[in-house]
Amino acid sequence: MNILLLGSGGREHAFAYKIANSPKCDRLYVAPGNAGTASIATNVSIGITDFPALKDFILANAIDLVVVGPEEPLVKGVADYFASQEETKALPVVGPKQKGATLEGSKDFSKQFMQRHQVPTAASATFTKDTIDEGLAFIRAQQVPVVLKADGLAAGKGVLICETIEDAESSFKEMLLESKFGAASEKVVIEEFLSGIELSVFVATDGKSYKILPEAKDYKRIGEKDTGLNTGGMGAVSPVPFAKGAFLKKVEEKVVKPTIEGLKKDEIDYKGFIFIGLMNDNGEPYVIEYNVRMGDPETQAVLPRIKSDFVDLLYAMGTGTLEDYDLELEDFTATTIVMVAGGYPGSYPKGDAISGLENEDGASLTFHAGTTTNPQGDVVTNGGRILGITGKGNSIEEALSNAYSRVNEISWKDVYFRKDIGQDVLNYGK
Numbered sequence: 001m002n003i004l005l006l007g008s009g010g011r012e013h014a015f016a017y018k019i020a021n022s023p024k025c026d027r028l029y030v031a032p033g034n035a036g037t038a039s040i041a042t043n044v045s046i047g048i049t050d051f052p053a054l055k056d057f058i059l060a061n062a063i064d065l066v067v068v069g070p071e072e073p074l075v076k077g078v079a080d081y082f083a084s085q086e087e088t089k090a091l092p093v094v095g096p097k098q099k100g101a102t103l104e105g106s107k108d109f110s111k112q113f114m115q116r117h118q119v120p121t122a123a124s125a126t127f128t129k130d131t132i133d134e135g136l137a138f139i140r141a142q143q144v145p146v147v148l149k150a151d152g153l154a155a156g157k158g159v160l161i162c163e164t165i166e167d168a169e170s171s172f173k174e175m176l177l178e179s180k181f182g183a184a185s186e187k188v189v190i191e192e193f194l195s196g197i198e199l200s201v202f203v204a205t206d207g208k209s210y211k212i213l214p215e216a217k218d219y220k221r222i223g224e225k226d227t228g229l230n231t232g233g234m235g236a237v238s239p240v241p242f243a244k245g246a247f248l249k250k251v252e253e254k255v256v257k258p259t260i261e262g263l264k265k266d267e268i269d270y271k272g273f274i275f276i277g278l279m280n281d282n283g284e285p286y287v288i289e290y291n292v293r294m295g296d297p298e299t300q301a302v303l304p305r306i307k308s309d310f311v312d313l314l315y316a317m318g319t320g321t322l323e324d325y326d327l328e329l330e331d332f333t334a335t336t337i338v339m340v341a342g343g344y345p346g347s348y349p350k351g352d353a354i355s356g357l358e359n360e361d362g363a364s365l366t367f368h369a370g371t372t373t374n375p376q377g378d379v380v381t382n383g384g385r386i387l388g389i390t391g392k393g394n395s396i397e398e399a400l401s402n403a404y405s406r407v408n409e410i411s412w413k414d415v416y417f418r419k420d421i422g423q424d425v426l427n428y429g430k
């Protein structure tokens with residue numbers, strides 16, 4: 001099969017690695033890709049939302065399968081576009097159509113979906129400029145902290161956890177009246193605060209049946225012990241011991257099944273990944289959010305644990321034959337440490353040379369979007385998240401030790417990474 005993968009992050013490098021290593025893959029193209037995908041596939045400089053140019057490329061290169069990494073092209077209708085064009089209407093695409101992608105594109109839509117299909121989630125209400133007074137009254141009736149969410153896509157920054165009612169009121173007004181998150185905050189969801197420990201659950205579906213992929217724990221905050229600003233993700237661990245057994249069973253019964261049934265009832269044709277962000281509150285799962293794609297960096301810890309052929313999985317998702325796919329998993333633990341530019345998620349320098357990339361001591365290395373190659377051919381920093389290092393082991397401790405020993409060999413000016421990835425999971429319940 002000739003495969004076209006869309007995206008440029010660590011997630012896409014991890015996908016590309018897995019796809020390129022499958023005997024089912026002939027040629028792999030990544031649009032636009034990054035410095036990592038360039039070494040295992042062919043990067044193509046086409047924008048991920050330039051649908052006509054993507055179609056031309058697909059036809060010229062006899063592409064058999066398209067895999068969409070990030071949410072933006074999905075929310076903008078890339079799958080609908082290919083389905084609407086005569087020459088590409090039969091092309092299998094991994095990634096939902098626009099309606100399904102609204103589960104991530106609109107928090108209001110996803111809350112309504114969860115309420116309609118009895119998926120456990122935090123109580124909430126949605127407000128606009130026209131209902132600002134009702135919204136303020138609603139805030140005043142809440143316990144603190146109060147959670148405010150911009151309805152639309154806001155690059156992971158649209159969620160505010162307000163510790164006081166006054167802070168919630170002023171942020172709510174900024175979102176609706178001063179477009180704090182642009183058009184994304186024309187609607188604001190006000191939500192009850194959930195306490196507990198978070199978990200990312202990944203589901204592959206073809207709209208009819210589903211397979212639950214390895215779960216992972218993500219580390220969203222920049223600082224150790226989950227302090228400071230939210231980031232795209234600073235590390236990941238898979239599997240997650242607290243999720244094993246009873247809790248994951250509950251997630252399947254109370255969350256995954258009603259979600260898949262809900263898609264069917266609402267006639268949403270969904271072929272793709274569903275990333276369910278969950279809170280485990282004393283053993284009970286609550287959905288924080290749906291994403292319509294895999295997580296990054298979680299993918300870097302999840303994909304190595306898939307033993308059965310990954311291209312077969314993608315093809316089964318895209319062609320509606322997932323029921324016949326046998327998902328086999330690896331037993332080992334994988335832990336990923338994300339190395340970022342000093343200053344991220346605020347402002348940071350670019351163009352710093354990265355040293356130590358040539359050492360290969362067991363842990364695998366994934367390039368994030370924040371890498372590029374300079375005219376001399378050296379890999380230099382070019383963004384916030386730079387590298388992901390994934391170590392494997394028979395325990396979390398062993399996997400972490402393998403990952404950190406490679407992390408410690410790599411550096412650039414002002415490199416930063418969290419040293420406490422996995423510690424909360426190791427200490428959970430102690």
Ligand code: AMP
Binds near residue numbers: 159198277289
């Ligand atoms: P989201 O963009 O919806 O994933 O939210 C970003 C992060 O904010 C989540 O990963 C949680 O850490 C936190 N968060 C969102 N909603 C809630 C909530 N209702 N209660 C507690 N934390 C939340």
Ligand code: GLY
Binds near residue numbers: 156218232233
């Ligand atoms: N790591 C969280 C995300 O991909 O959104």
